[in-house]
Amino acid sequence: MKSKITFLFTLVLGSFLCFGQELALVKEGKKAGYINKSGEFAIPIQFDDAKSFSDGMAAAEKDDMWGFINTSGEWAIQPEYDKVKYFNSGVALVLKDDNWYYIDKTGSKIDAPVADKYFDFNDGVAFYRANDQIGLIGPDGKVVLEPSFDAIKKFRNGHAKVKKNDLWGMIDKTGELVIPAEYTALGNTWTPAGVDARKGEAFGIVSNGTFNVIEGADKVWGFKGDSKLAYARKGKKIGFVNSQGEWVIEPSYEKARAFVDGLAPVANGKMWGYIDESGKMVIEASYRDAEVFSDGMAPVKDKRWGFIDKTGSLVIPMEYDITAGFAFISGRDSKGFINGLARVKSKKGWGFLDKTGKLLADKWFENAEPFESVK
Template identity: 55%
Template structure:
């Protein structure tokens, strides 16, 4: 059994991303189903409870027990569990008879050392707890790192925040130290840099060096959409580079990330947009504003939400809601706003649907609830 599951997980990890197929979880007449990006039902509503697809499996329930369906809506793993978690790295945590264990996408059990608490796999590793210490477990069921840390946060692009005692650092999936464990606080990994708080000083760790950010009292994470991130000094927001230099001085009451060369910023009780030189590009005239998507549109709000282009003109009139609050899926994820792969999830007259960049409703249809589209293989 152990060899068999190791082989099937390895096959998943090797062949798991050859094509993209996106579904969105929707609810109609109280039942859950899935639509494709053409707005057609890929799986008709039939489930009492359901979640998004990951690893070509989605947790679903028609009664009191949970199982997993495949992308055709057939039971890949029969509903026999009291509790389930989503698949990641070809493995999922399930609970049956008050016992947690890991299964693969075929429903086979993974043999692992006994843990004081079981954690989801994430990008090929899972946390492993023994006593009060945390280590790392591989998809073969063997320990990668003996329990030696007091806390480890989820991995991002192969790196995770890790704590020993009161101090934080960062490790890779082998448990090797990437950023020394010597900081009071630390941000999430990004290849451009990681913010840290060290001895009451905020700064950026980039390329193995620490760069102090003068007078900063908070820093936000870098993203892949810009070489700048925002930071706060004396209650005002500005933007810094990964050498800790203020490129745009602290000027604004609030700020969000740069994307497509523009960032939403807030001052004088309104939101507008600036470029990476700090120049105003779109007037401060919105009650709220989000970052631009890849298609050049951004959510912006007057009384309701609409979508503006990079000149600040309405591409889609402000007559929608875009914030779902808590996700209705059991794992409470996919709360993104704006356009994702060409479609934006919006709410209109208490129902949810999807708009394209022209403002057309996908499939000309609205739903009781709707999750954003996601690749079924992720």
């Protein structure tokens, strides 16, 4: 009995550690490998080129051909392709002998309907274009939604905006319309609070099936994350509205970004600070630029970038460059901290800082991409 319990504990612990593992693609001497969050090489520098992990696999190049490796750095799919895309939903798009097609994680070809163009999978579906119309297919290659829209944009939070007869709506992953295609413009991202929209000359928020017009607005931006406030512009000034389209913070700023963790960057003139959801300036406007909070920290800029905490204290000096990198893989904004680490650039190269400003493994790389989950 004791040995069985020990075995089960080890199995569960191993599964937990595997699930939580993250690796970052790094490059040195024109070769690529992967480090873990301790800064150790989980997969040594060895590949001619490589991409970040996605869906438990990473594309890697050897002798001008591409294949896919597993988390041990072993070839799960041998390098035999001219080009490859990222795995998503258990499927990847590959090019061989001038033909694009889908493969699963065993490298087997997936039968899919003939299309004018093939698209990457995202969130369980891929676009399917035929006769200038767009539909959806699933990971098994079967049609989920017959081509019936003029355009479908990237799925975000399980929803995608669609275009029909020059008007926009939004569908879920089954292809069902959750917002009718009756809007002149529509935001890209579905959130629980609603979606920013325009109908004719009116700007507002679509929430629970209702278009709530924002009085006097001539532009509106979407909600971010689970925030209940979006920002909008009226008379060349920006303020914040709720899902009903009501002004919660009157338009009084020349520039603004979204609320995250209860704080939003705003600016009048050249200097940025942060307000809370009551509109009170809680971090003085003293920065040349400022990004939204992430993981309790926010990037702020003088000549270069550093990081403040939510009290406004400068924790990491403004000595670095930051960039969005390739956050589209996971949908995360990599300008700030993610799970305790921030990707930054110095004169010595790319690296990762913890929340005290300590450099991960005291090591800079020629290039480093954001950490990505390997599961």
